[in-house]
Amino acid sequence: MDISEENSFLRESRIGRPPNPSCLPTPAKALNEISESESNTRAKMPVSRLPPPPSTASKHRLNHYEQPEPKRKTLAERAAEPGSASLHKALPAPSTISGVRTTSLKSVASSGYGSQNPSRGKSLNRKASRPDFSKSVGPGHHRSASAAPRANVFSQSTTSRPPSQALTRTRHAPSANNQMEGDAYRKGTSAAFSNNELQAQYSESDWSQRSVSNATDSSVSSALARLRIDSDDDGYRSDDDRAIRETARRTARPSLSTRSSLSNGFQGLRGGSETALVLFGQPEDSLVAFNPKTPSQIPVPIKRREIEYTPQTPSRVSKDRFKQTHMKRHSNIGFVAWGPEDIDNRMNDMDAMFKQMKEAKEAMSQEQSNHERMVNGYSTQILDLNMNNQKLTSENKMLHSQNDLLHEKAVGLERKLQTVTSELDDKVRQNRNAEEEFERTSRNELERLRRDHTDESERLARIHRDEIKDIERRAALELEDTTRALEKKFESTLEEERSRQAQLVQELEVKIAKGDENSHVVLENKDREIQSLQNDLQALRLDLDQERHLKSEAQINLTAARETMQKRAMEAADTIHAQESTLASLRARILFLESGSKAQSDSFAEMEERLQQANRKAEECQAKLIKEETIRRILFNAVQELKGNIRVMARMRPAGNADGEVAQIQFPDADKESKELEIIGKEEKSSLGTITKKTHSFSFDRMFGPSTTNEEVFAEIQQLVQSALDGYNVSIFAYGQTGSGKTHTMSSADGMIPRATHQIYETARNLEEKGWKYAMEGSFIEVYNEEIHDLLSSSKDSEKKKHEIRHDDQKKQTIVTGIKTVPMTSVDTVEMILKQADSNRRVAATKSNERSSRSHSVFMLKLVGHNSTTGETSEGTLNLVDLAGSERLKSSGAEGDRKKETQNINKSLSCLGDVIAALGQGKEGSHIPYRNSKLTHLLQYSLGGNSKTLMFVMASPMQAHLTETLTSLKFATKVHNTHIGTAKKSTKVKN
Ligand SMILES: Nc1ncnc2c1ncn2[C@@H]1O[C@H](COP(=O)(O)OP(=O)(O)OP(=O)(O)O)[C@@H](O)[C@H]1O
Structure with a gap:
């Protein structure tokens, strides 16, 4: 309404x-x-019944009301x-x-x-x-x-x-x-x-x-x-x-x-x-x-x-x-x-209250508007928040879906990553293998190059030597020619000198003759003067006579004349004397000149004679030297044959920088024979409490100090190596604890194996001039855990094959079945063998040495020679053995497979000692326990009887290795004191 x-x-x-x-x-x-x-x-x-609003209503509208409202009348x-x-x-x-x-x-x-x-x-x-x-x-x-x-x-x-x-x-x-x-x-x-x-x-x-x-x-x-x-x-x-x-x-x-x-x-x-x-x-x-x-x-x-x-x-x-x-x-x-008053009162009250109400209402309005604003603000905020919420929800959903997608992606990526990682691992492995292969190849290549270099150097040295000889020869010839030319020249010069001297003599003679003539002339002149003087004297005598007559008178004149005459005679006598002395000196000079020319020719003759004598002496000396060298060789071989036992040489390696404390080691006869070694042992406490240090003295065939090079070592053994070409079984062992330098001595780039083979090649080539032709076959095996492995076959083939040792008692030869034998036609073949063997050789890590050879490696070189001129044949073998480390099980700290390896190594080394000891007893027909280990069984013909054996005992100078070093040296001493027998040359003469 x-x-x-x-x-x-x-x-x-x-x-x-x-x-x-x-x-x-x-x-x-x-x-x-x-x-x-x-x-x-x-x-x-x-x-319809409602009357229209009064026109005055608007007049009384309250201004502070916000909304338009119908006109109303107040009570008033x-x-x-x-x-x-x-x-x-x-x-x-x-x-x-x-x-x-x-x-x-x-x-x-x-x-x-x-x-x-x-x-x-x-x-x-x-x-x-x-x-x-x-x-x-x-x-x-x-x-x-x-x-x-x-x-x-x-x-x-x-x-x-x-x-x-x-x-x-x-x-x-x-x-x-x-x-x-x-x-x-x-x-x-x-x-x-x-x-x-x-x-x-x-x-x-x-x-x-x-x-x-x-x-x-x-x-x-x-x-x-x-x-x-x-x-x-x-x-x-x-x-x-x-x-x-x-x-x-x-x-x-x-x-x-x-x-x-x-x-x-x-x-x-x-x-x-x-x-x-x-x-x-x-x-x-x-x-x-x-x-x-x-x-x-x-x-x-x-x-x-x-x-x-x-x-x-x-x-x-x-x-x-x-x-x-x-x-x-x-x-x-x-x-x-x-009553009206009540109403008025009440209305007044009400008015007052209305005022209050109005004020309150205004306040309320204000507050309300504030609240409304706040509500509006809140509503907006709520709307915003709702929108935000919706937005966030949608974002959240989106993020969830993105998250799912990302998760899927992540899973995919993870899978990919795994694949890539495994691929990468494979590649890394391949790379590592390739690297190792490359490293091995490079190392071998390096070694080969080094050997090439060595060969080249030696070849060049040889050429150089030859050239020097040539030059010497040429120089000698030239000297001879020169001497001859000089002699000729000298002779001609001498001749010339002689003729010149003769000419000089002639000239002198002419001169002398001329001087004589002059003297004769002078003499004649003097004679003539004397004659004239005599004539004058005659005349004077006559005159004297006349004068004697005039004697008185003449006598005076005569005496004066006499006196004058005497004076003049005296002067002439002086002149004659002077001329006579000049003549004498000229004659002396002629004589002198004649005597000088003779002395010269005499000295030339003497020189020539001396030269001839020197040449004769040099020839004699050369002949003597050749004779002595031959004798020396004969004597050496005779000594070798006479000795025939195992010879022992010790070698002390230098101390590394990071190896620790060095033991007290002395080489008493280093500047003499160089055979002795003294090691000051560890401190020992006696029962009385005194602390002493024992000095261990050793003596071997040769003691090599830390500064000795492989070249010097080889110089000592090269005659022995050459014996193999002469038909002997030669074995060279390297014995010692891990890290003592066995591999360095035997198989390193300039070790005994490459040097020995090179020397054999060289000698064989030289022997070709004397009619010898050699066929060489090489094989390289290792004895690892009492099993034989062929180092020249690939490791897979070798592991599959079982190799056995067979002996030919008649030929005194050892054959290992199924191993690869490489005919060695050139020095390069040796390089190849060493390279392949090196890559196949088992190397394992132990506490004692980072890269330790855990097997015995045996390089066998068979040499069969034939002399077509003399019809002789010879068959020799050179065994170069790098024994495994001899450290004791306790000190090696080996466990598991390493322990087994160490046990086998120790067993074979102890068998080697037993065999040597048994051989040393020298009882004919006594049992030698070769078969107790694969190593001794393999080296049966190289240890006794028809063999020349050399053992290198390697020692470490470190205090930490002292015990092992002493053990090795004691073992070597035992071997050194063993007399095995006489080596025999295996040569045959063709019927
Ligand atoms: N005479 C030396 N001159 C210089 N370095 C040497 C000599 N002897 C050994 N060495 C060094 O000592 C280290 C150990 O030597 P090497 O490997 O020959 O010992 P090893 O007895 O053969 O050990 P393993 O039984 O483990 O094979 C190597 O680094 C080697 O170069």
């Missing part, structure tokens, strides 16, 4: 003060009126309207009406709304409450002041207004809720004072959807309805209405005060701010009665489920009425009418 309709009712109604207190409706009547209003809502209020306006003078008189000012409205709201709230949901109470919708209030309060007052027949219409205008409209204006709630609210609205109207029932009803409904204005309306309407009920009782109500009212009465709560008159309604409206507080926040249990402003209005506390009726104007109410606290079916509590 439009509010304007209400206003029109208000205008039309002639509300006036109730004529008397008896005119106030009884509670029963009020309930009936409520019911009536409910049932009469639309039926009795046709829209209404009072000012013509025909409502009485009401104007009776009703309080608009402000007072506000107060009533507030009270009404508070009352409703305190009756259950606010207590049901206190927080909700704060969100009361002010937009709806105001017009409803106007609707409800206005007619109420009109009703009370105007004629009764208008009350019905008023009731319609107030109570029959569907709450949905109010709600539609305020909250736009769904229609279903509107209907529900409509019901509640009506119920609220009919039971405005039944707090708990209202609570019950409203608690079941959605209070959040509800507008407080409905409650306000209902409360106020119910209060005013009571006025109408009372009026109806006075005869303004139809029968139907009455019936409905009866029904309402029946449904009304018995505890409702039978005095719920207008006064009661106003009391409810006047509930005060305290009640309003209840509305806005007090819980259900703290419901209190109204809090009137005046002492006369002091409320009685309302008990739960019970509202005590407190008449507002006790002066006007009989005391009996106060006693009636419960409304009964036929209760007629009556109604005490107000």
Whole structure:
């Protein structure tokens, strides 16, 4: 219903003060009126009958209301309207009406709304409450002041207004809720004072959807309805209405005060701010009665489920009425009418309350708007959150699917990874194998190159030697020629010199002859002078005579002449003497020259003679040397043959940098024979407590110190190697603990095996000039765990085959069945054999040495020679044996397979010792336990009888290996002291 309709009712109604207190409706009547209003809502209020809203309504609209609302008149306006003078008189000012409205709201709230949901109470919708209030309060007052027949219409205008409209204006709630609210609205109207029932009803409904204005309306309407009920009782109500009212009465709560008159309604409206507080926040249990402003209005506390009726104007109410606290079916509590002052007071109160309410409402509005904003904010947030949630859910799903995909991918990748890993492993393995193979190949290649290099060096050395010889020969020839040429030259020079000297002599002779001639001339001249002088003397004599005559006279003259003559004779004698001495010196010079030329030719002759003598001597010496070398060789072989036993040489390897402490070792005769060795043993404590160090002295055929090279070692044994070519069985062993240098001595690139084979080749080649031609066959086997393996077959073939040792007693030869024998046509074949054997050789790790040879390896070289010139043949064997490490089981720390290996090694080495010891006893026909081990069985013909045996005992200089070193050296000493027998050459002469 439009509010304007209400206003029109208000205008039309002639509300006036109730004529008397008896005119106030009884509670029963009020309930009936409520019911009536409910049932009469639309039926009795046709829209067409509604008058248009007054034009002045807009003037009084409250500005602070947010929603446009129908123009309504305030109570004051209404009072000012013509025909409502009485009401104007009776009703309080608009402000007072506000107060009533507030009270009404508070009352409703305190009756259950606010207590049901206190927080909700704060969100009361002010937009709806105001017009409803106007609707409800206005007619109420009109009703009370105007004629009764208008009350019905008023009731319609107030109570029959569907709450949905109010709600539609305020909250736009769904229609279903509107209907529900409509019901509640009506119920609220009919039971405005039944707090708990209202609570019950409203608690079941959605209070959040509800507008407080409905409650306000209902409360106020119910209060005013009571006025109408009372009026109806006075005869303004139809029968139907009455019936409905009866029904309402029946449904009304018995505890409702039978005095719920207008006064009661106003009391409810006047509930005060305290009640309003209840509305806005007090819980259900703290419901209190109204809090009137005046002492006369002091409320009685309302008990739960019970509202005590407190008449507002006790002066006007009989005391009996106060006693009636419960409304009964036929209760007629009556109604005490107000005086105009009361109404004014009350209206003032109501106005004040309305003001308060208004303020509270404004605050509420503010708060509400804040809340709305907050709600909007929250809604937006909720929407956002929902959207986010949806988004996150979809993302989550997506992520789940992605996760699944990734998981599948991961599984696939893992599988791939495994495949790749295994492939990689395979490849790594292949690579490792390839690397090892490559390393092996490289090593062998390196060794081969090294050997090539060695061969090349030797070849070059040989060529160099040859060249030097050639050069020497050529030089000798040249010297001879030169000497001859020089001699010739000298002779010619001598001849020339001779002729020159002869010429000189001739010249000298000529000169001398000339000098003689000159002397003769001088002499002749002197003679002539003497003659002339003699003539002069004669003349003078004559003259003397004459003079003698003149004798006296002449005598004087004669004496003077004589004297002059004597002087002159003396001078001539001097001149002759001088010339004679010159002649003598010239003669001496000629003689000297003649004697020098002879001395020279003599010295030449002497030199020549000496040269010839020197040549003769050199030839003699060479012949002597050759003779002596031959004798030496013969003697060596004779010694070898005579000795015939095992010869023992010891070799001490150098100490490595990281090997630890070095033992005290001395080589007393290092600069002499170099045969002795002294080792200072460990400290020993005697029973008396004195600590001593024992010196262990050893003596062997040769002692090689740490600085000895393999070349020097080989130089000592090369004659022995050559014996193999001469038809001997030669065996060279390397014995010693692991790491003592056996492999280094025997099989390294410059070890005994390559050197021996090279020497054999060289010697064989040299022997070809003397008519010898050799056929050589090589085989390489190892004895591992008392089994023979062919090192020249592939390891698989060798493991399958069983090799046996067979002996040819007649030929004194050993044959191993099923092994590969390689004809050795060149030095390269030896390289190949060594290479293959090296790769097949079993090497295992032990505690003693990282790369330890755990088997005995035997390189067998068979040499069959034939001399086509002499018809001789020879068959020799060279066995080069690298024995396995001799360390004791305890010190090796070997376990499992290694332990078995060590046991077998020790067994075979001890058998070797037994065989040597048995051979040493030298008893003819005595048993030699060759067969006790594969090694001794294999070397049967190389150990005794027709053999030349050399044992190298290898020793480590380290203090840590001292015990093993002493054990090895003691064993070697034992072998050295053993005389096995005489070696015999295996040569045959062709018939
Ligand atoms: N005279 C030496 N000069 C230099 N180094 C040597 C000498 N003797 C041995 N060595 C070194 O000592 C180490 C061990 O030598 P080698 O392998 O020959 O011992 P081994 O007795 O043969 O051991 P295994 O019984 O395990 O075969 C090697 O590194 C080797 O080069």
